[in-house]
Amino acid sequence: xxxxxxxxxxxxxxxxxxxxxxxxxxxxxxxxxxxxxxxxxxxxxxxxx
Amino acid sequence: xxxxxxxxxxxxxxxxxxxxxxxxxxxxxxxxxxxxxxxxxxxxxxxxxxxxxxxxxxxxxxxxxxxxxxxxxxxxxxxxxxxxxxxxxxxxxxxxxxxxxxxxxxxxxxxxxxxxxxxxxxxxxxxxxxxxxxxxxxxxxxxxxxxxxxxxxxxxxxxxxxxxxxxxxxxxxxxxxxxxxxxxxxxxxxxxxxxxxxxxxxxxxxxxxxxxxxxxxxxxxxxxxxxxxxxxxxxxxxxxxxxxxxxxxxxxxxxxxxxxxxxxxxxxxxxxxxxxxxxxxxxxxxxxxxxxxxxxxxx
Numbered sequence: 001x002x003x004x005x006x007x008x009x010x011x012x013x014x015x016x017x018x019x020x021x022x023x024x025x026x027x028x029x030x031x032x033x034x035x036x037x038x039x040x041x042x043x044x045x046x047x048x049x
Numbered sequence: 050x051x052x053x054x055x056x057x058x059x060x061x062x063x064x065x066x067x068x069x070x071x072x073x074x075x076x077x078x079x080x081x082x083x084x085x086x087x088x089x090x091x092x093x094x095x096x097x098x099x100x101x102x103x104x105x106x107x108x109x110x111x112x113x114x115x116x117x118x119x120x121x122x123x124x125x126x127x128x129x130x131x132x133x134x135x136x137x138x139x140x141x142x143x144x145x146x147x148x149x150x151x152x153x154x155x156x157x158x159x160x161x162x163x164x165x166x167x168x169x170x171x172x173x174x175x176x177x178x179x180x181x182x183x184x185x186x187x188x189x190x191x192x193x194x195x196x197x198x199x200x201x202x203x204x205x206x207x208x209x210x211x212x213x214x215x216x217x218x219x220x221x222x223x224x225x226x227x228x229x230x231x232x233x234x235x236x237x238x239x240x241x242x243x244x245x246x247x248x249x250x251x252x253x254x255x256x257x258x259x260x261x262x263x264x265x266x267x268x269x270x271x272x273x274x275x276x277x278x279x280x281x282x283x284x285x286x287x288x289x290x291x292x293x294x295x296x297x298x299x300x301x302x303x304x305x306x307x308x309x310x311x312x313x314x315x316x317x318x319x320x321x322x323x324x325x326x327x328x329x330x331x332x333x334x335x336x337x338x339x340x341x342x343x344x345x346x347x348x
Contacts, residue, residue: 021059036162
């Protein structure tokens with residue numbers, strides 16, 4: 001994919017920031033789901049034991 | 050699709066979440082959560098934190114969907130003209146997509162971290178705020194914020210359910226306090242921002258029923274609120290410190306509502322004072338409950 005020809009440096013910079021925020025958001029979401037899964041499983045093991 | 054280059058940064062998308070409203074939601078939900086734990090509910094602190102995050106994101110998602118739907122109104126009101134959509138920073142379609150995505154993720158995350166009761170309540174809260182309040186009531190009746198206030202009052206109930214798996218009477222008392230607090234709070238704002246709402250065509254009580262009627266209704270709700278404010282003491286949710294604080298702040302609320310009732314027509318000072326105090330009132334009551342619960346953990 002190529003950049004739109006009229007994309008100003010400011011617009012490119014903002015797009016970079018948005019992309020970074022999406023990446024961090026996705027990593028954060030995956031990490032939270034992982035954490036929740038571990039906590040739930042360890043809680044269930046604790047309850048069973 | 051909007052093909053114009055976007056100049057929106059992450060903070061503009063964050064602004065779509067109505068961070069100030071979100072902070073109030075986080076606070077009231079946190080108090081609901083701690084009250085449930087003080088009541089005997091057991092929860093892992095990590096799961097409680099994730100649940101609180103999910104509730105906050107759900108509230109933010111409703112804010113984004115509200116800004117998408119009300120972009121035309123926001124563009125003509127002084128209070129909201131600086132929001133990302135009226136400023137042309139975020140296209141409406143992106144705000145809608147952002148809000149829907151976060152709604153789905155927040156409900157799914159709450160279901161995963163806590164239980165389906167809490168997740169269902171959060172989904173209902175988002176639906177109520179966006180569809181019932183924003184899309185239906187806001188432009189059609191001066192009772193908009195009375196009924197719509199239920200959405201803002203639900204977070205402590207959702208939080209209670211997240212840690213306890215159910216929502217007992219005490220959780221609904223917290224709901225009732227916020228629900229009854231909403232009309233005098235917003236009508237006080239509407240009294241000194243009347244022109245704003247009239248210009249936007251939003252049927253707020255002052256520009257439909259008139260100033261005098263609104264002032265009477267503010268006073269009426271304030272009486273009921275002051276009584277409901279001490280109800281947590283009656284059920285044991287709050288202790289003596291809470292009783293003292295809720296009584297004192299309830300009396301203050303009533304005094305300021307009386308001043309509004311007796312103020313000169315078009316006077317902005319008394320409604321402004323009541324509006325500012327109403328925020329302090331809600332904070333004081335919930336902070337008192339929180340302080341008592343935290344103190345009880347150490348005694």
